[in-house]
Amino acid sequence: MVGSDRRVRRTRAALNSALLDLIIEKGYEAVTVQDIIDRADVGRSTFYAHFRDKDDLLLSGAEILRPMIDGTAGDRPFGFSLELFRHARSHRLLYRAMAGRRAGSLFLKWFTDMVAGLVREDLQRYRPRPGVDVPLEVLVQFVTATCVSVLSGWLEGDARASADDVDRMFRTLALGGVAAAVDLTPTRDLESPDRAQ
Numbered sequence: 001m002v003g004s005d006r007r008v009r010r011t012r013a014a015l016n017s018a019l020l021d022l023i024i025e026k027g028y029e030a031v032t033v034q035d036i037i038d039r040a041d042v043g044r045s046t047f048y049a050h051f052r053d054k055d056d057l058l059l060s061g062a063e064i065l066r067p068m069i070d071g072t073a074g075d076r077p078f079g080f081s082l083e084l085f086r087h088a089r090s091h092r093l094l095y096r097a098m099a100g101r102r103a104g105s106l107f108l109k110w111f112t113d114m115v116a117g118l119v120r121e122d123l124q125r126y127r128p129r130p131g132v133d134v135p136l137e138v139l140v141q142f143v144t145a146t147c148v149s150v151l152s153g154w155l156e157g158d159a160r161a162s163a164d165d166v167d168r169m170f171r172t173l174a175l176g177g178v179a180a181a182v183d184l185t186p187t188r189d190l191e192s193p194d195r196a197q
Helices: 002-026 033-040 046-051 055-064 065-069 080-090 093-101 104-122 136-156 164-177
Strands: none
Touching: 002 033, 002 046, 002 055, 002 093, 033 046, 033 055, 033 104, 065 080, 065 104, 080 093, 080 104, 080 136, 080 164, 093 104, 093 136, 104 136, 136 164
């Protein structure tokens, strides 16, 4: 049983690694299941024993990202962002292929939804400013779009800036807008975490 589990992990890792290499080489949309199984040196039936299609393979690998950056926030607003930018810096070619101009729409949607989830959880810790009526989801979309745009621009551009520099840029833009609508003093005991939508 242990040997079988090890084999499953090795096969899945080989398929995931093959997909990532191919994404960097040719972009996600151009990659086929045949490309993946050829690169991983596994049979078609083996591939389909583990994954429905290449989208399923992609998302299974992407799911490891959120736990890596979730919980890194501490008490500062959008604290997850620094770890996200550091991860992107250390995997620049992959992020560039996935979140840049050659991006696969599936990953981009998953990535954007993941960032939106982190932003939403974070914003629920703060109270809206009295007399300012900006729904939570508008703020979530604003911060998410800012994060994804800054990341994409950094990866597609010169990218000499460090992850810390890019994080400062993102935080300057995002916090400036959010602070007009939300009191950024943490209030963990809000009466309702689902404040006005």
